[in-house]
Ligand SMILES: C[S@@+](CC[C@H](N)C(=O)[O-])C[C@H]1O[C@@H](n2cnc3c(N)ncnc32)[C@H](O)[C@@H]1O
């Protein structure tokens with residue numbers, strides 16, 4: 001007899017609490033106001049420190065409650081009207097109700113808190129740029145309900161897709177393509193066979209990746225190729241069940257990095273490879289990394305989690321040798337191609353999983369400096385290997401301050417000290433914080 005799957009327990013929605021008045025005195029890094037009522041902490045989405053608000057508890061826990069904002073009785077002087085009309089529904093931004101200056105102050109506060117065992121308040125440097133129109137890539141969700149197509153992003157409070165008319169954090173060119181795409185797609189049969197859509201802008205221009213859930217008939221493809229031509233964008237099709245769009249070398253994307261003294265580098269990549277989302281900040285970040293590492297022609301540098309060579313190639317312009325390490329074989333291929341295209345023969349790449357040790361392949365090199373740029377999980381598993389290699393300096397680029405704090409505290413315990421730290425505002429209007437930290441081996 002076939003076993004029956006037991007019915008899934010669905011958590012009962014909690015009844016809403018009464019509307020209460022709260023004095024807000026803090027802000028979480030996810031932009032929730034923090035208030036205390038009779039000793040219990042309540043997180044209120046959308047409330048700011050210094051405000052008196054009314055709110056209603058939606059989730060009561062043992063240690064804290066979560067509440068929705070009802071009314072602002074006394075607003076903070078730092079409050080501003082969100083520039084985007086979708087702000088209250090869309091899950092993309094969390095900070096638009098706070099001035100840019102205060103957004104940065106809140107991020108700096110939070111980062112200092114995370115790194116409290118490593119730095120003092122004066123230590124934090126800041127790298128920032130424009131606060132809207134900066135995103136060069138975005139993933140649009142698509143959903144069809146009762147014959148209607150909804151195109152946009154996931155919502156703030158739920159997984160539902162919020163219909164977006166205009167997204168002001170996208171680059172201007174992407175905003176225009178988004179608008180044209182939306183009006184062409186909503187009534188079109190292509191919408192029925194799409195999983196999601198990726199928009200991308202780089203030095204080559206704008207491109208759109210359509211992820212198909214069913215095969216595409218020729219006529220529809222022709223129609224969309226015409227749309228792409230009229231919009232001057234490239235279209236890539238990701239076939240159903242394949243992990244990436246099929247892209248020939250000729251139709252790869254590319255972006256350029258400029259160096260003050262050493263000229264330009266062009267990096268090719270697959271449209272679905274990892275690339276930094278904020279092009280201007282990426283350029284600034286790479287320049288800062290080169291300045292901080294202050295390389296010379298004797299340096300041997302390891303670039304860990306190197307992607308397609310975003311740091312490796314600029315490093316190779318200065319150092320004697322650079323070795324890049326990356327998990328994805330296809331990105332390693334692109335990184336090698338990039339070295340070739342830029343006529344660099346002092347950089348090589350290894351495909352390896354950095355959660356595992358593979359030191360033997362590196363043991364012939366006297367590595368002087370290491371740059372690492374891991375995903376959110378950090379690089380803890382590889383730290384002992386780095387310590388064994390014993391570089392003079394380690395430059396850590398991080399998208400998650402709590403794993404950075406953990407890893408840096410370990411490195412400090414093993415004989416390194418923190419020289420410089422910078423908050424890099426890669427994603428204004430959101431709560432994301434990127435950090436660069438330079439560590440030096442103690443004598
Ligand atoms: C934050 S990205 C940085 C990429 C590159 N440094 C850049 O600036 O474009 C992290 C990279 O680490 C790679 N990665 C993720 N897990 C890894 C692992 N276990 N071992 C090696 N590389 C990994 C990802 O494929 C991605 O390219």
Ligand code: SF4
Pocket residue numbers: 084085086087090091092093153164166167168169170429
């Ligand atoms: S991600 Fe775009 S649409 Fe969403 S709130 Fe931010 S600016 Fe508005």
